[in-house]
Amino acid sequence: MNTKRLVILFGCIGILFALTTWAQTSATNANASAVTVIRAGNLVDPTSGESKPNQEIVIRGNRIESVGAASSSVPPGAKVIDLSNATVLPGMIESHTHIFLQGEDPALGGYDIQLLKFPLAYRAARATVSAHRALEQGFTTIRDMETEGAGYGDVGIKMAVNEGRIPGPRIFTSTRAISTTGGYNLEGYAPEIEVPKGVQIIDGPVQARKAAREQMDHGADWIKVYMTHRSWVDKDGNLVSQPTLTLEEIKAITDEVHGWHRKVACHAYSGEGLQRALDGGCDSIEHGLLITDAQIAQMKRQGTWYCPTLAIYYKEWSPVNTPEGKRDRARAADHEQSFKKALQAGLKIVYGTDIGGFSWDEPIGQDFSYMVKFGMSPLEALRSATIRPADMLGMTGQIGVIAPGAYADIIAVEGDPLKNIEALENVTFVMKDGQVFKSPASTTPH
Numbered sequence: 001m002n003t004k005r006l007v008i009l010f011g012c013i014g015i016l017f018a019l020t021t022w023a024q025t026s027a028t029n030a031n032a033s034a035v036t037v038i039r040a041g042n043l044v045d046p047t048s049g050e051s052k053p054n055q056e057i058v059i060r061g062n063r064i065e066s067v068g069a070a071s072s073s074v075p076p077g078a079k080v081i082d083l084s085n086a087t088v089l090p091g092m093i094e095s096h097t098h099i100f101l102q103g104e105d106p107a108l109g110g111y112d113i114q115l116l117k118f119p120l121a122y123r124a125a126r127a128t129v130s131a132h133r134a135l136e137q138g139f140t141t142i143r144d145m146e147t148e149g150a151g152y153g154d155v156g157i158k159m160a161v162n163e164g165r166i167p168g169p170r171i172f173t174s175t176r177a178i179s180t181t182g183g184y185n186l187e188g189y190a191p192e193i194e195v196p197k198g199v200q201i202i203d204g205p206v207q208a209r210k211a212a213r214e215q216m217d218h219g220a221d222w223i224k225v226y227m228t229h230r231s232w233v234d235k236d237g238n239l240v241s242q243p244t245l246t247l248e249e250i251k252a253i254t255d256e257v258h259g260w261h262r263k264v265a266c267h268a269y270s271g272e273g274l275q276r277a278l279d280g281g282c283d284s285i286e287h288g289l290l291i292t293d294a295q296i297a298q299m300k301r302q303g304t305w306y307c308p309t310l311a312i313y314y315k316e317w318s319p320v321n322t323p324e325g326k327r328d329r330a331r332a333a334d335h336e337q338s339f340k341k342a343l344q345a346g347l348k349i350v351y352g353t354d355i356g357g358f359s360w361d362e363p364i365g366q367d368f369s370y371m372v373k374f375g376m377s378p379l380e381a382l383r384s385a386t387i388r389p390a391d392m393l394g395m396t397g398q399i400g401v402i403a404p405g406a407y408a409d410i411i412a413v414e415g416d417p418l419k420n421i422e423a424l425e426n427v428t429f430v431m432k433d434g435q436v437f438k439s440p441a442s443t444t445p446h
């Protein structure tokens with residue numbers, strides 16, 4: 001290409017760029033000046049634990065400007081949203097989802113068919129629906145805990161959400177996840193056949209570090225690591241799980257990820273794998289089915305987050321007298337005890353369901369009732385889905401609160417969730433980033 005043509009080409013690009021920038025700026029300015037007032041019958045503040053009647057939230061653009069007692073004066077031109085019959089709360093945060101999983105029926109091919117037979121575009125289309133479901137159920141932020149063979153698909157879904165092309169929550173991605181040879185599905189095929197894996201497989205600290213670098217380079221906000229894989233009940237009736245990464249391997253990952261100022265989430269059921277996760281400096285333990293007293297103390301000392309995902313371990317138990325049936329029951333029994341110990345010790349617990357591991361048609365708020373049944377107060381349960389994960393995600397004061405300066409992520413429910421936690425399973429109003437995505441209320445221009 002000659003110089004003259006290059007000049008013309010760059011000239012055109014320059015004009016295009018200027019036009020695009022102008023268009024974007026205008027759109028942002030129009031949005032930024034829009035004022036919305038929400039009238040809240042009751043407003044729950046997870047930070048103080050207080051519930052105040054007749055409050056008013058003023059939103060400018062995508063941020064909350066002020067919160068206070070309802071007044072009769074509304075800024076001129078403001079849109080008023082009347083939620084005076086509802087309880088208003090901050091948008092909730094789900095810390096363990098899989099938008100690229102659909103809880104497939106094993107009889108219909110289960111997990112394997114997704115990697116073996118489904119085109120990626122089909123999986124992305126379904127992930128788009130999953131993201132929408134999270135939003136309409138009041139989860140305005142999710143930490144998605146890996147794509148299960150769908151590569152960097154979560155980064156693409158996040159882009160489309162952030163550009164306003166599809167409705168969805170704020171997404172913290174973890175892309176492909178990491179485990180070792182023998183440490184993840186697909187498995188059980190003839191050794192002569194190479195099958196895809198639901199994670200990036202590494203062996204050795206050099207490969208471990210390289211995988212973390214690659215994933216962060218391509219947009220992973222978090223790195224997800226499987227520190228245990230198979231689990232079973234031994235001859236004494238104890239739950240055992242197979243460790244995956246060595247201490248050296250997990251340390252290579254946490255060292256790399258922390259250098260990028262990002263965090264590592266570790267799937268860990270019990271035993272040696274869980275111990276290596278803690279010794280290796282994992283930031284959050286996912287599931288943690290059987291945590292010893294010493295491990296609880298270590299988590300407390302290190303400030304490790306705990307994302308238990310309770311409800312999923314009560315689904316579809318195998319028949320009682322089979323090895324799988326024994327394992328399923330042991331998992332649930334141990335998990336309940338671990339959760340109670342974590343609660344007693346004051347560990348930092350965040351709300352997560354592992355949805356995608358079961359169907360997105362089910363309520364995403366179903367873990368709340370398990371948490372409360374096992375001794376957590378409804379207020380603490382609400383905190384586990386608001387201020388606690390906001391802290392874990394480095395978003396304190398930005399999400400999980402209704403306060404001046406925070407993003408306008410606001411939901412409403414009927415009834416009082418501080419008395420009846422199940423109220424959180426029926427979200428009637430959703431605003432994210434100042435935009436209404438679900439509303440039963442009359443919205444009147446002022």
Ligand SMILES: [Zn+2]
Nearest residue numbers: 096098145354
């Ligand atoms: Zn999971």
